[in-house]
Amino acid sequence: xxxxxxxxxxxxxxxxxxxxxxxxxxxxxxxxxxxxxxxxxxxxxxxxxxxxxxxxxxxxxxxxxxxxxxxxxxxxxxxxxxxxxxxxxxxxxxxxxxxxxxxxxxxxxxxxxxxxxxxxxxxxxxxxxxxxxxxxxxxxxxxxxxxxxxxxxxxxxxxxxxxxxxxx
Numbered sequence: 001x002x003x004x005x006x007x008x009x010x011x012x013x014x015x016x017x018x019x020x021x022x023x024x025x026x027x028x029x030x031x032x033x034x035x036x037x038x039x040x041x042x043x044x045x046x047x048x049x050x051x052x053x054x055x056x057x058x059x060x061x062x063x064x065x066x067x068x069x070x071x072x073x074x075x076x077x078x079x080x081x082x083x084x085x086x087x088x089x090x091x092x093x094x095x096x097x098x099x100x101x102x103x104x105x106x107x108x109x110x111x112x113x114x115x116x117x118x119x120x121x122x123x124x125x126x127x128x129x130x131x132x133x134x135x136x137x138x139x140x141x142x143x144x145x146x147x148x149x150x151x152x153x154x155x156x157x158x159x160x161x162x163x164x165x166x167x168x
Contacts, residue, residue, distance in 0.1 A: 010081045017085025018092070022141050025093070029138040033058065038132045045127060051104075063090060089141075097123070097140050121146040125153060 001009070033041035037058075044055035069083030098104045100116055101123045111117040122136075122143030129135045134156045136149045 013078055013081035014085040014088060017082045018089045021086060021089035022139055025089070026139045029140075034132040034135060042132070059090070059093070062086065066090065093140050118146065119143045122149055125149045128153060129157065
């Protein structure tokens, strides 16, 4: 395979993996983190004490898988580029979810409009529910329109949400 074609194929694998990881992350968030893995994830839905929370173990788990793929296929192969795509998704997650949405950085940035604002609003609506049941918006990079999420929450809960979160 020519160098140009190999670059294109590898780039497409990385892009496809980033897109697929949003689906994997959505399913893991909805069915694992809000299911049998709630013991780790619960810390993310409570006020944080310190720099880390138990939920950060999920990031280490996914990073470990990506590192293992990159190391195991460091001499080439599609799975090397899958590992790179997982790593790119991890950086996007860190930037958007931890940095912008939850302000876990030493500096503050609050998006006032556009898609980043929509991501923050959707995630706040996810946190508007006490406990693991009846939440909405399980993605990290894709967010449905906030009006749709509010309507779904109203249908699920009849308006009984945390006042400070649902108001935004």
